[in-house]
Amino acid sequence: MKSNVFLLLVFINSFCFSSFAQEQKMTDNEIAVFKQSVAMVSKKIKSLSTDFVQYKHLDFLSKDIETSGKMVFKEPNSLLWQYKKPYSYAIIFKNGKILINDEGKKSAVDIGNSKLFGKINKLIVGSVSGDLFDDKEFTISYFKNKNQNISKFVPKDAALKKYIKQIELTFDKEDATVVQVKLLESSADFTRIVLKNKVINAKIDEASFTN
Amino acid sequence: MQKSMKLLLRISCFLVLVLTSCATNTVVKDYATVALEKSSYDVPYFSNPTIDYVYKANITVYGNELSGIFIAKKINDTTHRVVFTTEFGNKLLDFEISETNFNVNFIVEELDRKMLINTLITDFRLLLRSHYAIKAQFDNTENEVYLSEEGKRLNYLFVSKSDNNLSKIVHSTKRKEKINLFFTSENNIFATKIIIQHKTIPLKIELNYFKDQTN
Numbered sequence: 531m532k533s534n535v536f537l538l539l540v541f542i543n544s545f546c547f548s549s550f551a552q553e554q555k556m557t558d559n560e561i562a563v564f565k566q567s568v569a570m571v572s573k574k575i576k577s578l579s580t581d582f583v584q585y586k587h588l589d590f591l592s593k594d595i596e597t598s599g600k601m602v603f604k605e606p607n608s609l610l611w612q613y614k615k616p617y618s619y620a621i622i623f624k625n626g627k628i629l630i631n632d633e634g635k636k637s638a639v640d641i642g643n644s645k646l647f648g649k650i651n652k653l654i655v656g657s658v659s660g661d662l663f664d665d666k667e668f669t670i671s672y673f674k675n676k677n678q679n680i681s682k683f684v685p686k687d688a689a690l691k692k693y694i695k696q697i698e699l700t701f702d703k704e705d706a707t708v709v710q711v712k713l714l715e716s717s718a719d720f721t722r723i724v725l726k727n728k729v730i731n732a733k734i735d736e737a738s739f740t741n
Numbered sequence: 742m743q744k745s746m747k748l749l750l751r752i753s754c755f756l757v758l759v760l761t762s763c764a765t766n767t768v769v770k771d772y773a774t775v776a777l778e779k780s781s782y783d784v785p786y787f788s789n790p791t792i793d794y795v796y797k798a799n800i801t802v803y804g805n806e807l808s809g810i811f812i813a814k815k816i817n818d819t820t821h822r823v824v825f826t827t828e829f830g831n832k833l834l835d836f837e838i839s840e841t842n843f844n845v846n847f848i849v850e851e852l853d854r855k856m857l858i859n860t861l862i863t864d865f866r867l868l869l870r871s872h873y874a875i876k877a878q879f880d881n882t883e884n885e886v887y888l889s890e891e892g893k894r895l896n897y898l899f900v901s902k903s904d905n906n907l908s909k910i911v912h913s914t915k916r917k918e919k920i921n922l923f924f925t926s927e928n929n930i931f932a933t934k935i936i937i938q939h940k941t942i943p944l945k946i947e948l949n950y951f952k953d954q955t956n
Contacts, residue, residue: 586830590822591793616952617797619828632808693831721830
């Protein structure tokens with residue numbers, strides 16, 4: 531019995547320690563330095579392309595649902611989000627329109643001045659480029675671990691809040707770019723998107739954004 | 742003359758109505774009734790509690806198209822959890838369904854319509870059901886057909902003779918087909934492609950199994 535209690539204590543202790551080691555709150559000074567470095571990087575971004583792997587975690591499933599593809603962004607607001615595996619599905623945001631190509635089946639939706647879609651577009655680009663630090667839109671908190679900085683965004687907009695409880699952006703400490711986007715629907719269910727092979731400011735052909 | 746024409750029209754309308762409502766469905770019209778070989782039929786496609794059943798879903802409803810990811814899992818002896826998300830992973834609906842009960846864990850406001858929920862519950866029950874009591878059996882060169890009754894509703898299960906896979910379920914009343922489900926399966930463990938086609942409303946749901954999902 532005694533040993534059980536001891537083991538429990540060790541376990542709790544190590545757990546606290548590891549979580550302490552993994553994620554720590556940033557100080558005000560660290561926040562200021564971090565925000566500045568991210569702003570400097572994202573300001574320079576005129577175009578961005580990256581591969582991604584999306585893990586959909588639902589607590590009742592035995593493993594995450596994995597999909598992958600590529601994302602391309604070009605200033606001022608052209609965006610391609612393309613799934614290649616296990617199916618082919620592309621969505622393009624361009625000039626107030628959404629173009630969809632679902633396994634060759636093409637469609638277009640005019641979103642005009644839809645506020646929500648505008649926000650979603652800004653959200654995707656902001657998430658990938660790191661330019662999401664808008665205190666009017668989000669309640670933001672800042673954390674760090676050994677190699678990464680993590681910022682957590684809770685939407686203030688009621689419409690957006692219905693779909694997303696929280697967004698977590700993980701930044702590489704070295705180059706201040708986003709390496710992971712996590713969208714939380716509830717405490718148990720979330721979507722985690724890992725960005726790989728990022729290329730900043732390469733020449734992007736406009737044809738990337740046609741359906 | 743005009744009066745008699747009107748009368749004739751009325752009579753013929755009445756006759757059409759009576760005749761069509763008396764017509765029986767033609768699901769097993771060209772089949773021979775044979776002796777029952779078994780008293781029940783078990784469908785394997787969604788019955789394994791260790792498998793995450795994940796499909797790309799394309800829904801056509803009243804001319805509108807909707808796509809996303811359909812996920813189903815057997816969570817206990819009687820109940821399946823069913824989730825439909827967008828390609829991005831946002832949950833659109835989250836149900837728990839058994840043959841007698843259902844619970845809506847979550848549904849987005851835009852889909853929260855009683856009629857839609859009831860339609861989906863009927864479809865998902867048909868899709869996920871694993872056990873049918875058999876009342877009658879029919880046969881032709883290609884298929885064995887098992888008839889299962891459920892109150893006023895009938896389910897015809899078409900089992901292909903060539904590979905012994907369940908290839909179709911026709912859900913009907915005595916008079917009219919209501920919903921057809923088509924299954925394509927290579928291993929008789931799960932279905933690689935499923936089509937749920939409604940006969941009374943313009944609704945079609947197509948499900949394609951995730952190719953990379955190996956579990």
